[in-house]
Amino acid sequence: MRIIDTKEIEECVYNMARRAGLTLTDSCRAALSSAKxxxxxxxxxxxxxxxxxxxxxxxxxxxVCQDTGMAVVLLSLGRDVxxxxxxxxxxxxxxxxxxxEDGKFRKSICDPLTRVNTGDNTPAHLHVEIEEGDKAxxxxxxxxxxSENMSRLFMLTPAEGREGIVNAIVETVRLAGSRPCPPVYxxxxxxxxxxxxxxxxxxxxxxxxxxxxxxxxxASIEEEALARINALDIGPQGFGGxxxxxxxxxxxxxxxxxxxxxxVNIQCHCVRCxxxxx
Amino acid sequence: xxxxxLPMTKEQRESLRAGDSVLLTGTIYTARxxxxxxxxxxxDEGKELPFxxxxxxxxxxxxxxxxxxxxxxxxxxTTSARMNSFAPRLLDLGLPGMIGKGEMSEDVRAALKxxxxxxxxxxxxxxxxxxxxxxxxxxxxxxxxLSEAVYQMDVEDFPLVVAIDSEGGSIYDR
Numbered sequence: 215m216r217i218i219d220t221k222e223i224e225e226c227v228y229n230m231a232r233r234a235g236l237t238l239t240d241s242c243r244a245a246l247s248s249a250k251x252x253x254x255x256x257x258x259x260x261x262x263x264x265x266x267x268x269x270x271x272x273x274x275x276x277x278v279c280q281d282t283g284m285a286v287v288l289l290s291l292g293r294d295v296x297x298x299x300x301x302x303x304x305x306x307x308x309x310x311x312x313x314x315e316d317g318k319f320r321k322s323i324c325d326p327l328t329r330v331n332t333g334d335n336t337p338a339h340l341h342v343e344i345e346e347g348d349k350a351x352x353x354x355x356x357x358x359x360x361s362e363n364m365s366r367l368f369m370l371t372p373a374e375g376r377e378g379i380v381n382a383i384v385e386t387v388r389l390a391g392s393r394p395c396p397p398v399y400x401x402x403x404x405x406x407x408x409x410x411x412x413x414x415x416x417x418x419x420x421x422x423x424x425x426x427x428x429x430x431x432x433a434s435i436e437e438e439a440l441a442r443i444n445a446l447d448i449g450p451q452g453f454g455g456x457x458x459x460x461x462x463x464x465x466x467x468x469x470x471x472x473x474x475x476x477x478v479n480i481q482c483h484c485v486r487c488x489x490x491x492x
Numbered sequence: 493x494x495x496x497x498l499p500m501t502k503e504q505r506e507s508l509r510a511g512d513s514v515l516l517t518g519t520i521y522t523a524r525x526x527x528x529x530x531x532x533x534x535x536d537e538g539k540e541l542p543f544x545x546x547x548x549x550x551x552x553x554x555x556x557x558x559x560x561x562x563x564x565x566x567x568x569x570t571t572s573a574r575m576n577s578f579a580p581r582l583l584d585l586g587l588p589g590m591i592g593k594g595e596m597s598e599d600v601r602a603a604l605k606x607x608x609x610x611x612x613x614x615x616x617x618x619x620x621x622x623x624x625x626x627x628x629x630x631x632x633x634x635x636x637x638l639s640e641a642v643y644q645m646d647v648e649d650f651p652l653v654v655a656i657d658s659e660g661g662s663i664y665d666r
Binding site for chain 1: 511617
C-alpha cells in the first residue's frame with residue numbers, strides 16, 4: 215500500500231493547469247506548422263498568426279486563448295494507493311481554483327440557468343478510474359466551449375456500421391463550419407452507452423494529434439474521416455483551404471447488440487493537455 | 493495589409509472587400525451573450541445604452557483578467573454565430589460593424605448590406621496576440637458579468653480579415 219496525500223494531487227493539478235493555459239501540445243504545434251506549409255492566402259495568414267500567438271503567450275506569460283476552458287481532470291488511480299488528506303474532489307478543485315486565480319485565467323464556469331459565474335472556474339469535471347498498481351496518473355485538459363458546442367452524439371443502428379460512423383464524424387465537422395475555430399482536432403467515441411460513449415470521445419482528445427489507434431480497422435476510420443474532412447474546404451478559421459482538421463482520434467468500447475453509439479467531440483486548434491504520473 | 497483607424501466613414505467601410513487583411517486601431521466595445529441580453533432589455537425599456545452604437549464596433553469577446561502591468565489579459569474572439577439574433581437590430585440602430593469569429597446568418601448578412609456595415613473576423617485562438625494589442629481597457633457596463641461585462645478598449649493594430657463586407661460578400665462562401 216502506498217500513501218498519497220491529496221495535497222500532492224492538488225499541487226500537480228495546479229502546475230498542470232498553469233502550464234496548459236500557456237502552451238499548445240507538441241503534437242498540436244507540429245501539426246499546425248506542417249499545415250502552414252501546405253496553405254496559402256488567408257489560411258496561411260491564420261496559421262502563422264496562431265504559431266506566432268503561442269510565442270507571444272510564452273513571452274508575455276498570457277494564456278494562448280482567452281477561453282481557458284472547463285477543467286477536465288482524468289485520474290487513473292492504482293488500487294494499491296491509499297489517499298489521505300482533504301477529499302479528492304476538494305483537492306482537485308483547489309488546484310484549479312488557485313491556478314485560475316494566480317494565472318490570471320478567465321473564470322468561465324456558471325450556473326446553467328441563472329448564468330451566475332461560480333467565480334473561480336470550479337467545479338472541475340473529475341473522472342476517476344481504478345487500475346492495477348500504486349501510481350496516480352493525472353491528465354489535465356482545459357476544454358474550450360466554442361468547439362465543445364459543435365460536438366454531437368449519434369445513436370446509430372448496427373446496420374449503419376462503419377460507413378455510418380465515418381459519415382457521422384464528417385457531418386459533425388461540416389455542420390460546425392467556421393464556428394469551432396478550425397482546423398479542429400476530432401475526438402470520437404464508438405460504442406459503450408449514451409454517456410460512456412461521450413466520455414470515450416473526450417478521452418480520445420487526450421491522445422497526441424496524429425497518433426493512430428492500435429487497432430487497424432479503427433485507424434482506417436480515423437484516416438478516412440480525416441481525408442474526407444480535409445476535402446470539405448472549410449480550412450483554417452473557415453477561410454478555405456486544405457486543413458479543416460489536424461487529426462481524428464477514435465476510442466472504442468463494446469456496446470449493446472441493439473446499438474451503435476457514436477460521439478464526436480470537437481476540439482479547436484488550441485490543443486492544451488498535460489500528463490503527470492505521481 | 494490595410495491600416496484602419498476608428499471611427500470609420502461609410503466610404504471607408506464600403507471600400508473593404510471580403511478577404512482583405514487589415515490592422516485596426518481605435519476604440520471598440522466587448523459584448524457577448526449575457527451583455528447582449530441586457531443591452532436588448534435596455535432598448536426594450538427605452539433606456540440609454542452604456543455606450544453609443546454609432547461609431548462603436550462591438551467585439552464578441554470576453555477577456556482574461558489583466559496581468560500585472562498590462563491593460564488586458566488574453567482576449568481573442570468568441571463564436572459570432574451565437575449573436576446572430578442580436579446583430580441585425582443593433583446594425584439597424586447605427587452599429588457600423590462587429591468583430592468576431594466564424595460565419596454569421598443570412599439575416600446578419602442582409603443587415604450588414606442594408607446598413608453598409610462590415611463584419612471582421614479576428615483569428616480565433618490568438619488570444620495572447622489580441623490581449624497584447626489592447627492598450628487600455630475599462631469596464632463600462634454590467635461589472636457583475638465579470639469577463640462577460642462590456643469593456644471599452646483602445647486597441648492598436650488588431651490583425652483582422654474582412655469576413656462579410658458592406659455588399660454582403662463573404663469569405664465563408666464557397
